Amino acid sequence: MAIVDRLYIHFPFCRHLCNYCDFYKKVRVDSSETLGFHKYLENSVEPHNQLLNENGLTMTDMASVFIGGGTPSLWGKEGAEYLDDFFQKLNVKLRKDCEFTVEVNPGSWKEEDLMAWRKLGANRFSLGIQSFNQTFIKHLDRVHSLEDVVDTLKFFNERELNFSVDFMLGLPFSERDNRDVLEELKEVLKYNPNHFSLYILTTKENYVHHNHLPTEEWIEKEYMDVSNFLKQHGYLHYEVSNFAKPGFESTHNLAYWESDSVAAFGPSATGFLSSSRTRYKWRPARAEFEIEILTEKEFKLEQLYMKFRTNRGLNFDDFFSEAERPIIKNLTAEWQKTGLLESVGDGLYRLTSKGYLSMDGLLNQIFARTKSL
Numbered sequence: 001m002a003i004v005d006r007l008y009i010h011f012p013f014c015r016h017l018c019n020y021c022d023f024y025k026k027v028r029v030d031s032s033e034t035l036g037f038h039k040y041l042e043n044s045v046e047p048h049n050q051l052l053n054e055n056g057l058t059m060t061d062m063a064s065v066f067i068g069g070g071t072p073s074l075w076g077k078e079g080a081e082y083l084d085d086f087f088q089k090l091n092v093k094l095r096k097d098c099e100f101t102v103e104v105n106p107g108s109w110k111e112e113d114l115m116a117w118r119k120l121g122a123n124r125f126s127l128g129i130q131s132f133n134q135t136f137i138k139h140l141d142r143v144h145s146l147e148d149v150v151d152t153l154k155f156f157n158e159r160e161l162n163f164s165v166d167f168m169l170g171l172p173f174s175e176r177d178n179r180d181v182l183e184e185l186k187e188v189l190k191y192n193p194n195h196f197s198l199y200i201l202t203t204k205e206n207y208v209h210h211n212h213l214p215t216e217e218w219i220e221k222e223y224m225d226v227s228n229f230l231k232q233h234g235y236l237h238y239e240v241s242n243f244a245k246p247g248f249e250s251t252h253n254l255a256y257w258e259s260d261s262v263a264a265f266g267p268s269a270t271g272f273l274s275s276s277r278t279r280y281k282w283r284p285a286r287a288e289f290e291i292e293i294l295t296e297k298e299f300k301l302e303q304l305y306m307k308f309r310t311n312r313g314l315n316f317d318d319f320f321s322e323a324e325r326p327i328i329k330n331l332t333a334e335w336q337k338t339g340l341l342e343s344v345g346d347g348l349y350r351l352t353s354k355g356y357l358s359m360d361g362l363l364n365q366i367f368a369r370t371k372s373l
Helices: 031-054 076-090 111-120 134-139 146-158 181-189 216-232 251-257 296-308 325-337 353-357 359-369
Strands: 002-011 057-069 094-104 124-130 163-169 195-200 236-239 242-244 263-265 270-273 278-282 289-293 341-345 348-351
Touching: 002 031, 002 251, 031 057, 031 076, 031 263, 031 278, 031 289, 057 076, 057 251, 076 111, 094 111, 094 251, 124 146, 134 146, 163 181, 163 216, 181 216, 195 216, 216 236, 216 242, 216 353, 236 251, 251 296, 263 278, 296 359, 325 341, 325 359, 348 353, 353 359
Parallel strands: 002 057, 002 263, 057 094, 094 124, 124 163, 163 195
Antiparallel strands: 195 242, 236 242, 263 270, 270 278, 278 289, 341 348
């Protein structure tokens, strides 16, 4: 029987609902809501086991666990102790080399809670910093302050904990207020994070600052400046939005980009079973999920898209017919000349940092000239 050894759990509560965020979340009013969430997780076990059984799969000791949200650091010591029991209900343990990540927001954690997570096995923390400038923290409607950011970074640095920093590009009023993202990153680097996740802000048309977002030219320059800056400081640009010191790449996120199976629990959490091309998403109101089974063509397209995102490289021959390979060869030659693509040997190619910015356009060129996808 095939195994699933990656696990995502979605904690849906926050102190405050930021105006740009479209993840499923709500403000926790009292402790009864946490108990309701625990009940939701418990009610999820049986239907999840049935889904795995139907697909010839079983959960085994975890290679990675990721607690996302929401604001999982609000779950605190209670959450760490609850998950210890929940893992037993799932009949899983953590492997000795398990990468166990917990998301932490500045101003929304206590030292005793973090120590409880460490006791459970958490060995990686993702800090939702977003900006190192009070003006832009306010523009983002974040509930924390710059002082909270400094206190959080200082705590993790002084205890030599393994942590990643979430940072956002393309923020509202960036041009008007002349945001200097490199100066912000220089301040963050003083605390020696092992990993950065750099996201370009994407919003819907009803976003309150929709008309105050910077131009594409501004965002592209910001992205390239940040990429070059972090690479100069020893970080690998190993995925479109992710940079890591060598050896500190997120193995959990790499599993998504390699289209591996990832089990998921929690309202609105999405899991994937690679062997049957099955994606399932939990409903927010009750412990039931909706299923989408990808066709072979859809799965192949998703694999191409995911492999395009990382620096591991892909072999185009795996995706296209012999008749189409000359077309792909001409395209890749064009992209190499313009600095968008590079060869990494053994027939593998990967996008450069410049290429990542053009990824959707490059894929559209492929679709326009081939029929395999």
